[in-house]
Structures are given as C-alpha cells and as structure tokens.
Amino acid sequence: MYPDQPNLGVDKPVLSTIVFIISQDGKSVLLGKKKRGFATGIINGFGGKKHPDETMAACAIRELEEESGITMAESDLTYCGMIRAVFQRPTTNWTMEIALFRGIFQGQDPIESEEMAPSWYRIDSLPFQDMWDDDPSWLPGVLHGGFVMGDFLYVDKVNRVIESVIEHHNPSACSRCIAQESGHCPLIPREFPTSLRSWIGNGGFFSQS
Numbered sequence: 001m002y003p004d005q006p007n008l009g010v011d012k013p014v015l016s017t018i019v020f021i022i023s024q025d026g027k028s029v030l031l032g033k034k035k036r037g038f039a040t041g042i043i044n045g046f047g048g049k050k051h052p053d054e055t056m057a058a059c060a061i062r063e064l065e066e067e068s069g070i071t072m073a074e075s076d077l078t079y080c081g082m083i084r085a086v087f088q089r090p091t092t093n094w095t096m097e098i099a100l101f102r103g104i105f106q107g108q109d110p111i112e113s114e115e116m117a118p119s120w121y122r123i124d125s126l127p128f129q130d131m132w133d134d135d136p137s138w139l140p141g142v143l144h145g146g147f148v149m150g151d152f153l154y155v156d157k158v159n160r161v162i163e164s165v166i167e168h169h170n171p172s173a174c175s176r177c178i179a180q181e182s183g184h185c186p187l188i189p190r191e192f193p194t195s196l197r198s199w200i201g202n203g204g205f206f207s208q209s
C-alpha cells in the first residue's frame with residue numbers, strides 16, 4: 001500500500017487527483033484497476049501525483065490521459081471536493097491530499113495503460129470490496145453530483161480507515177445520508193475527532209486555503 005519513496009508525504013502532504021468519468025445516462029462510472037506501484041489491485045478513478053509546476057486541474061487532465069487515453073479539457077471537469085488520507089506508521093505518518101473531479105463521457109473509449117485497466121461499473125453497485133476503505137462514505141454522493149470534504153486516518157499498511165470525518169456540501173445527493181435526516185453520513189463520527197487532528201501534522205492544501 002505504500003509508495004516506493006518512504007519519506008514522501010511526511011513533511012508536507014503529497015498532492016494528487018482522481019477523475020471520475022460518468023456515462024451520459026448517469027448510471028455508470030469509468031474506473032480502473034491499478035496494475036502496478038502504490039495500491040496495486042485497488043479499483044479507483046484515474047489520477048496520480050501532482051507535478052510541482054501544475055495545478056490540480058492540469059494534473060487531473062494529464063493523469064486521466066496517461067492512465068486511460070481519454071483527453072479532456074479542464075472546462076469539461078467539475079471540481080467536486082477534496083479528501084485527505086493520513087497513513088499511520090510506527091514512527092512517522094504520511095499524508096495524501098486528493099482533489100476530486102467529475103466529467104461526463106464524451107464518446108472516446110478508454111485504452112488500457114501500463115498502470116490501469118479500465119472498466120465501466122454501475123453506480124448503484126460499485127466494487128467497494130476492491131476500492132479504498134474511505135470510498136463508500138463519499139463516492140456515491142460525488143457520483144450523484146455532490147461535493148465532499150473528508151479526512152481519513154488509515155491503519156498501518158492495511159486498507160482500513162480507523163477514524164474519519166466527512167462533510168457533504170450537498171447531502172441530498174448522497175443516498176446514505178438521505179437515510180439519515182441529519183444530513184451527516186452515518187458511517188462517520190458526528191464530531192471531528194481531535195485525535196485525527198493530531199495526526200494531520202503540517203497541513204497542506206486545506207491549511208493553505
């Protein structure tokens with residue numbers, strides 16, 4: 001689960017992106033199974049680490065094309081939130097901050113890359129058993145047009161969230177939250193856990209804004 005460089009993300013968060021391409025009927029999403037490197041075997045949208053000289057949106061466009069062959073303009077993507085994953089390690093933790101984007105499929109079929117094997121999945125039956133542990137708590141909302149900000153603390157070397165806090169800015173878009181009139185995701189604690197704050201360290205995208 002860890003990237004090759006053990007010190008990456010320790011002093012300041014690794015900034016990265018994910019793009020979710022949604023079918024024109026709104027019922028399916030294009031995802032890819034990671035074939036190599038960090039998080040091999042995990043199914044996710046297309047994305048990766050931001051280069052120093054680019055914006056998050058430019059990174060999203062570049063990574064989408066590198067991993068799926070699909071070309072899109074920045075204006076075709078909608079920014080739909082940010083999640084932060086803190087990975088707990090015995091002596092140091094490291095952090096990844098991930099900007100989320102949504103786009104509508106424009107007819108260009110994806111091509112398998114050396115990094116990702118793309119497939120369409122129905123939004124009402126996403127393959128959560130093979131996805132990141134945080135995804136069930138926010139991805140349905142984002143795929144239905146919502147906006148999310150979330151923090152997740154991961155246990156050492158395991159794809160398992162041990163603490164989290166999440167805010168759906170458009171709670172009506174998330175079916176899990178519709179079930180709870182409060183508008184809060186039932187999967188996460190209502191109060192921001194102070195213990196999670198202490199794991200976050202030196203801040204990054206969130207603290208810059």
Ligand SMILES: Nc1[nH]c(=O)nc2c1ncn2[C@H]1C[C@H](O)[C@@H](COP(=O)(O)OP(=O)(O)OP(=O)(O)O)O1
Nearest residue numbers: 016017018037038046047048049085096098132134
């Ligand atoms: N907790 C998490 N939940 C989630 O949904 N996606 C996560 C996640 N933690 C990381 N990711 C995603 C964000 C990003 O799209 C991807 C990590 O990017 P990679 O390490 O694959 O970057 P690159 O494609 O730049 O890799 P290299 O070219 O191998 O350096 O994993």
